[in-house]
Amino acid sequence: MPTDQLNTDVVLGVAIPSRNARGRIARLGPVIDAILASHDYPPVIEKLLAEAVTMTALLGALLKEPQGQLTVQAQTEGGAVDLLVCDYLGGELRGYVRHDLERVAAVSEKPTLQELFGSGYLAITFDQPLANERYQGIVPLEGRSLGEAAQSYFGQSEQIPSLVRLAAEQRDGRWWAGGLLLQHLPEGEEGRERLHTRLDHPDWPHVAILGGSVKPEELTDPTLPLDDLIWRLFHEEEELRTLGSRELVKGCRCDPEYVRSVIARFPAEERRAMVGEDGVIRVDCAFCSSSFPIAPDEVA
Ligand SMILES: [Zn+2]
Numbered sequence: 498m499p500t501d502q503l504n505t506d507v508v509l510g511v512a513i514p515s516r517n518a519r520g521r522i523a524r525l526g527p528v529i530d531a532i533l534a535s536h537d538y539p540p541v542i543e544k545l546l547a548e549a550v551t552m553t554a555l556l557g558a559l560l561k562e563p564q565g566q567l568t569v570q571a572q573t574e575g576g577a578v579d580l581l582v583c584d585y586l587g588g589e590l591r592g593y594v595r596h597d598l599e600r601v602a603a604v605s606e607k608p609t610l611q612e613l614f615g616s617g618y619l620a621i622t623f624d625q626p627l628a629n630e631r632y633q634g635i636v637p638l639e640g641r642s643l644g645e646a647a648q649s650y651f652g653q654s655e656q657i658p659s660l661v662r663l664a665a666e667q668r669d670g671r672w673w674a675g676g677l678l679l680q681h682l683p684e685g686e687e688g689r690e691r692l693h694t695r696l697d698h699p700d701w702p703h704v705a706i707l708g709g710s711v712k713p714e715e716l717t718d719p720t721l722p723l724d725d726l727i728w729r730l731f732h733e734e735e736e737l738r739t740l741g742s743r744e745l746v747k748g749c750r751c752d753p754e755y756v757r758s759v760i761a762r763f764p765a766e767e768r769r770a771m772v773g774e775d776g777v778i779r780v781d782c783a784f785c786s787s788s789f790p791i792a793p794d795e796v797a
Pocket residue numbers: 749750751782783784785786787
């Protein structure tokens with residue numbers, strides 16, 4: 498849904514036509530709290546997921562199809578986190594982080610990507626069903642932050658000069674997160690359509706310096722509307738446009754019928770082994786922690 502308020506749970510498109518730059522800016526508040534409320538994560542993991550969900554909102558908002566899906570997945574080895582998954586579909590966001598509690602307790606207060614993930618990679622998948630288009634890019638999880646890893650995704654995987662800034666912080670017990678994505682897309686390019694690859698275009702360093710000057714506390718400040726923040730960064734440009742906005746919500750697509758059909762496909766013997774002490778098979782959704790109890794004879 499488009500929305501008029503540009504303070505929270507919203508993503509806004511921006512363009513600086515004279516510099517051939519465009520992008521998205523997002524801020525999340527109650528949506529992050531709602532996603533985190535399904536889990537019981539330590540603060541370091543909550544911050545990681547808040548930033549990852551914000552990145553997912555920025556990338557998801559690049560999809561041209563309203564029902565396109567964007568999935569971000571970090572799969573890793575040797576770190577405190579071994580799996581992070583977030584996705585976006587039509588403005589709906591969800592995500593979870595599989596991690597080792599003991600190892601998370603041992604990481605520093607502001608952990609590096611290396612501490613959190615060990616070695617691993619970031620996979621980003623754009624799915625546009627109407628155009629029958631599916632594209633996945635994979636980059637190593639390197640750099641100082643998730644934003645830097647996303648930036649190298651665009652640079653390496655798509656050859657688009659890009660800037661990604663992410664921030665998340667807790668204020669009075671509530672989470673606020675924000676992010677900025679800017680891309681250099683010369684001569685009317687959009688999304689992943691590459692007409693020219695010019696990593697050395699003089700317009701880009703200028704935009705990257707101005708965009709890169711955004712402070713984490715500006716990205717997360719719920720009293721600062723996103724259009725005001727963009728204006729603060731780029732008001733000296735010849736032309737600055739805000740494009741459409743979109744409301745962001747928490748959403749999960751887990752489906753009891755689907756879960757039942759998956760369980761029904763297991764051999765009877767394996768299904769018997771899944772039955773818990775309370776006499777039912779319990780399947781939990783990793784994203785929203787919903788629990789689906791299934792009576793064994795229901796699927797026999
Ligand atoms: Zn769910």
